[in-house]
Amino acid sequence: MNSATATFAACLRELDVPGQVVEFSTEVPTAAAAAEQLGCPVGAIANSLVFTVDDEPLLVVASGAHRVDTRHVARVLGVGRIRRASPEFVQEATGQPVGGVGPVGHPEPIRTVVDRTLADHPVVWAGAGSKHAMFPTTFDELVRITNGLPMEVVKP
Template identity: 90%
Template structure:
């Protein structure tokens, strides 16, 4: 395992997450690439997407089958406009690269929303801090380890 993957795996152990980090020989920076590599539905991929809301980072963990409706989420959270973060902002806020952001392991806690549609899958796969690694988890565990708000991220 790489140093970044080792560090992420240690973070998961500290949170009592039983799932083991899986490293791939190629990058899996998109939900489609990850689903193909894992042999699962794209909806079972938990995309960790970083946005800015009121100049603060906002992590939305969305099913790979969904597009985030930022206006809907802004209304839900009572924030100003939500914008996609730049790669530099993502790296600074999470310590992880775009395409490899995990739900945890960031320098400081990030306000998080977890897509309720991930609950439809008994196992979901989330990024593990690099573009080459993921780990199995559940919707409930994502909510627990992130302190995230379960919500619909697509406009109903």
């Protein structure tokens, strides 16, 4: 287990997450690649996407089957324009690389939204801090460990 994955696994243990980090021999930087490796629906992949709102990070944990509607999310949150973060901003805010960002394990807590449609899957898979690792979890557990706001991330 590489050091980033080991650090992430330790964070999960601290949060009382029972799921074990799974490492892959190849990168799984996209929902489609992860779903193929895991043999699960792409909708069961929990993508941790980092955006910026007024130069602050916003983490949207979205189903791999969705494209986040940032205008809709901004309206629901009552914030200004939401923009996709640069890879450098993502690395600084999360301590993790784009394509491997997990929902937790960041240097500081990040305001988080969790896609309600992840609740449609009994098990969802989320990034574990590197492009080679993921962990199994549930919608309810994601909301708990991220202190996230459950909401629709696509316009209904």
